[in-house]
Structures are given as structure tokens and as C-alpha cells.
Amino acid sequence: MIRRCLHSNWLSSFKGPDTKFIPLNQRQGREGQCSREQVRIPGSSSLPFSHSCCCSHDCRVSHSHNQIPYVWPYSSAPRTILQEKLSLILNSTASSKPKTSLLPSFTLQGKVSGLSIRWFSCSSNDDADSDAENEENDESDNCESENKGASVKSTADPEELHKVCKVIDELFALDHNMEAVLDECGINLSHDLVIEVLERFRHARKPAFRFFCWAAEKPGFVHDSRTYHSMMIILAKARQFETMMSMLEEMGEKRLLTLETFSIAMRAFAAAKERKKAVGIFELMKNHKYKVGVETINALLDSLGRAKLGKEAQALFGKLEGRFTPDLRTYTVLLNGWCRVKNLMEAGRIWNEMLDRGFKPDIVTHNIMLEGLLRSQRRSDAIKFFEVMKAKGPSPDVRSYTILIRDLCKQTKMKEAVGYFYEMVDSGCHPDAAVYTCLMTGYGNHKRMDMVYELLKEMKEKGCPPDGKTYNALIKLMTSQSMPDDAVRIYKKMIQNGIEPSIHSYNMIMKSYFRVRNFEMGHAVWDEMSKKGFCPDDNSYTVFIGGLISQNRSEEACKYLEEMIEKGMKAPQLDYNKFAADFSRAGKPDILEELAQKMKFSGKFEVSNVFARWAEMMKKRVKRREPSDRKCTQLVHDQRYSF
Numbered sequence: 001m002i003r004r005c006l007h008s009n010w011l012s013s014f015k016g017p018d019t020k021f022i023p024l025n026q027r028q029g030r031e032g033q034c035s036r037e038q039v040r041i042p043g044s045s046s047l048p049f050s051h052s053c054c055c056s057h058d059c060r061v062s063h064s065h066n067q068i069p070y071v072w073p074y075s076s077a078p079r080t081i082l083q084e085k086l087s088l089i090l091n092s093t094a095s096s097k098p099k100t101s102l103l104p105s106f107t108l109q110g111k112v113s114g115l116s117i118r119w120f121s122c123s124s125n126d127d128a129d130s131d132a133e134n135e136e137n138d139e140s141d142n143c144e145s146e147n148k149g150a151s152v153k154s155t156a157d158p159e160e161l162h163k164v165c166k167v168i169d170e171l172f173a174l175d176h177n178m179e180a181v182l183d184e185c186g187i188n189l190s191h192d193l194v195i196e197v198l199e200r201f202r203h204a205r206k207p208a209f210r211f212f213c214w215a216a217e218k219p220g221f222v223h224d225s226r227t228y229h230s231m232m233i234i235l236a237k238a239r240q241f242e243t244m245m246s247m248l249e250e251m252g253e254k255r256l257l258t259l260e261t262f263s264i265a266m267r268a269f270a271a272a273k274e275r276k277k278a279v280g281i282f283e284l285m286k287n288h289k290y291k292v293g294v295e296t297i298n299a300l301l302d303s304l305g306r307a308k309l310g311k312e313a314q315a316l317f318g319k320l321e322g323r324f325t326p327d328l329r330t331y332t333v334l335l336n337g338w339c340r341v342k343n344l345m346e347a348g349r350i351w352n353e354m355l356d357r358g359f360k361p362d363i364v365t366h367n368i369m370l371e372g373l374l375r376s377q378r379r380s381d382a383i384k385f386f387e388v389m390k391a392k393g394p395s396p397d398v399r400s401y402t403i404l405i406r407d408l409c410k411q412t413k414m415k416e417a418v419g420y421f422y423e424m425v426d427s428g429c430h431p432d433a434a435v436y437t438c439l440m441t442g443y444g445n446h447k448r449m450d451m452v453y454e455l456l457k458e459m460k461e462k463g464c465p466p467d468g469k470t471y472n473a474l475i476k477l478m479t480s481q482s483m484p485d486d487a488v489r490i491y492k493k494m495i496q497n498g499i500e501p502s503i504h505s506y507n508m509i510m511k512s513y514f515r516v517r518n519f520e521m522g523h524a525v526w527d528e529m530s531k532k533g534f535c536p537d538d539n540s541y542t543v544f545i546g547g548l549i550s551q552n553r554s555e556e557a558c559k560y561l562e563e564m565i566e567k568g569m570k571a572p573q574l575d576y577n578k579f580a581a582d583f584s585r586a587g588k589p590d591i592l593e594e595l596a597q598k599m600k601f602s603g604k605f606e607v608s609n610v611f612a613r614w615a616e617m618m619k620k621r622v623k624r625r626e627p628s629d630r631k632c633t634q635l636v637h638d639q640r641y642s643f
Helices: 049-053 160-173 177-184 190-198 205-217 225-237 243-253 257-270 275-287 294-306 310-323 328-340 342-357 363-375 380-394 398-410 414-426 432-445 449-461 466-481 484-496 503-515 519-531 539-550 553-565 578-583 591-603 605-641
Strands: 036-038 045-050
Touching: 160 177, 160 190, 160 205, 177 205, 177 484, 190 225, 205 225, 225 243, 243 257, 257 275, 257 294, 275 294, 294 310, 294 328, 310 328, 310 484, 328 342, 328 363, 342 363, 363 380, 363 398, 380 398, 398 414, 398 432, 414 432, 432 449, 432 466, 449 466, 466 484, 466 503, 484 503, 503 519, 503 539, 519 539, 539 553, 591 605
Parallel strands: none
Antiparallel strands: 036 045
């Protein structure tokens, strides 16, 4: 049951000196006043923005332990774009002398007194959409502080790995020859080698699966749980659920099942919005005599929540509530599920229930709620919630500040973002690569490339070197501004610093070159990717095939399209009208139908179906246009002779 209380004004008693944006060389030892930028809170007086940003550490908050506040809309400041010329010189040597941050100073002061907090009693905000939606997948967000987990170091021989991958890449299309050549290579198979090969071909399920089956037939080698899991992840991503489940049953027969096996299947079905099948895995665990405890249930609830199935997770929780004892993590994952779908009403109810059960929300739970408020565009309430964290605990950590700074950067409120950065440092939190990446992205989108470079240099000076996500964020900045050569310089620096580029790095650079019609360099990036042992993913093929079509090289594009589908990838969304028009100009108007027939006769039915489907779609488009074209022609004819 949701508790209700009278509406209270959070900031009506905000007092304290104004703040000033002080230049770097004047920061230390100075405090002053800034211009009073007015932000009106509904139901209260107009207040300086600086007052609503912060409070002193000795502020007093009159409320019980962190109950969730009512949420109000927040007035955003107008977007300001500052144009400056790029001055990124990556090879400059950084001074070893420690120095004050190169960001402009923004002193935050203020005091909160007599704040009262009400329980959640607002309506759900499911339909609120933001212009700049927060990234839902944590692993793809540039502002994540750490990777999901550290991978175990492989002992596979690099030369054998390269040899195997080359054989698969070059001979897979020849069907029967691949396994025969692999047999002749004299490969010393190990579990680490198999995992590395599967990782290289994680975007191409068909060659990966053929290699997996070939390895299973080799004398002296038996797949273990790790190799099975690697293959299951590839099948799950490709939505090949029947094969994935057959593999799970095979693992059961070989007594190789672990909790991770079921977790992979749960996450796969949850990501595909297959709620019933995800719950079915839960029942399957019982059939295999696996003990289903709170950790297992939490994993399933978390999988559903991350797939934006918060309602389904809540329903499952209600169904199982009497059969297990929920812990703090149970409520945390339920809270995360509702925050992801921006249902603050249910999120508040979960928070209150958590408190009623005697659980004390930790910093992880608070960060989820903070991010949920920002995701739902309740920025003023997120700031208030942040202030309560500082006053009553748990104290914000680097992740808390990163969440807030990231949102401010997306709103191009760099002055406030920098202010929170300094507050974070002053509170004893050490900035990590994630928070620097957020600031660099913000300044880059603000066309302040000079500040991007200064931040990059500061990271090195402060002993916080850029990580892979930082470099990818910089590459994205360069490519979004049609500066592919600068993106390549960042890519080279990335390799020099011992950081392995991701497939995403190559895709962005290749797309940037094709966008500025530098086709030669676009092809060079594709070749470099292959040379480095990267298996192109769906996006790689889409970018490259699109580049070939834009060069009027549709016949060559056909080969890569065929190769893509043969590997088990979906046909890309391309301009198939342009594709067919190129062949039409070459005297081949029905090329898609011809290609469909050709693929069918050669036994490649999946490829054939793709071409036939697109050919049929194009015929329908032509039929829809023909009556309109005749009508326009008649209209021109009538106007010509009406005089």
C-alpha cells in the first residue's frame, strides 16, 4: 500500500551565498558571487540555480531514513553551442608535475534547512519520453565506470589461433572443405583455443557452430562448461533458441550444467521478451535437481528487469514470494526493473516496501533510484535525492556523481557538470575514466574540442589513463564531426597504449570515411579489421555494403551480402532501390529475382528468400507509384493545353 502525506516544498528554505564561475588561475583562495540564473520550481519561489545544485556537508534534513520524495518537472536551461576549431594533438608530452585541474572552477556552496520528504504518491510516468534517452545497456554506455567482469587470461597459442581463424574465414563458404583443412593443420586443441576462436566469430553463428561441432569430433578433446557457454551465448544472440536448448540438454546428460548455464538461457529469453520461456528455465532447473534459492530467483528477476520487463518481474516475484525469503538484492533488482521503464510510482512502492521489511538501501540501490529519476526527466527531484544522500547517507560515490554529471552533460549544462566534478574531488572521491569520458563527451558535443584535449591530458597527469570506452567516445566525437583522420590518430594512440580496439571502433571510423566519400580509406579500414583478426558484425557489413552501393559497386556488394547471410546474420537494412537501380542501369533490371533464383539453385535457400522478399517489395512499390505517375503526367498534359 502506498503511503501518502501532504505536499511539501523542498527548496523553499534554501539559503546560502551565490556561486561564481572562477577561471582556473583564480580558483584557489577565492569565493565570489555569480549571476543569479533563475529556475522556478512549481509551487515555490524563484531561486538561483546554484542553490538547487548543492548543500554544505553539515546541512540538516528532517525526515526518516531516505524515503522517496514526490517528483516535480525540472526546467532545463537553454542549449548553448560554442564553435571552436579542433586542437587535438595526441602526441604531445604531458608534464609530470601535478597541477590543478584544467577545468574551469565552479565553487558550490549552500545550505539546506528544515527539508521534509513525502512518500511517493505520484502517477506513473511510463509514457514520458526524453530526447536524449539514457543508454539502457550498461555495457554500451560510455560513462560506465567498469567492465562487467574481468575475463580470464587465455593460454591459447596466438599463432594457432590465427591459423584456425584464417582457415574458417577463407574456407567456410566452401562447405565441405573447412573441416578437412582444419584436420590437416595439426591443431593442438585446448579449451582456451576453442573459446578464443568462438570469441572471434561471436557475430557469425554458422562458422562458429561448425567449428564447435568439428572440435567435438576430435579425438582427445571434450567440451567443458566454458566452451559450451561460449557457444550458447553466440546462439542466444542470434535467437537460435532451439539449438541453444538442445545444447543445454546435452550438457545435462554430460553433467556439465552450472548456474551460469541456466543464467545464459534466462538472459537470452528475457532479452528476447520471451517471459514465459525465461520462467520455464526456472522450472527446468528443478527438473535437473538444482536447488532454486534466492540468488537464482534474483538472477531471473534481474534478467527480466534489464529487458524492460519490470511488470513481469514483479508478477513472478508475487508468485514466488511465499517460497523464498527476499533479500536486499531482490528489492534492488525489482527497483531497477521499474526504473528502466520509468514507472516511478511502482519504484517508490518497492522502495517503501523495502524499508518496511527492515532493509536499509545501500549505495547501489540509491544510485539506481537516482538514475531512474533522471531517466524519467525528474531532474530537480534527482538533485534533491542526491542532496539527501549527502546529508543522511549513504554518501555518494564516484558512480553517483558520474550518473549526475552524465545527465548534465547530455543537457549541455557543462558549468553545473564541472561544479559537481569539483565537489566529487573535494569529497574524497577519485575521478575515474568513466566520469572524465562523460565530461569529454559533453564538451565535444558542445564543440569545445580544446577542453576535450585538456581533459585527456589531465587524465594522464592524474594517473587515470583513458580506457577503451574513453577512446571509443573520442573516436565517436571525431566521426560525428566528419573528422575521420583525427579518429584514426586516436585509434593509433589507443593501440600504442596497449588497448585493444573493439569492432565498434572500426565500424565508426569506416562509416566516417564513407560519409565523407573517402572510399579508399573506408576499404582500408575494412582490410585492417580483417588483418587484426576481427570478424565483422552486422553493423560492419551494413556500413561496408552501403559504402560499396554508394560507389555504384552493387555487384561487389552482392558478394558481401551473400557472405553475410551465409554466416547466419540477418540481411541489412539498405537502400535496395539504389541497389536494383544500379543493376537496372547496367541492363539488369530484374537482378534481385535473378539472384534469388541463383541462390535457390545452388541450395542457399535462406539467401534466396531474402532476395526474393526484397524483389517482391520493390514490385509493390513500383505498382503503388505507377498510378500516381500517370496522374501527374495527365495533369501536366491538361495544364499544357488548357490555354
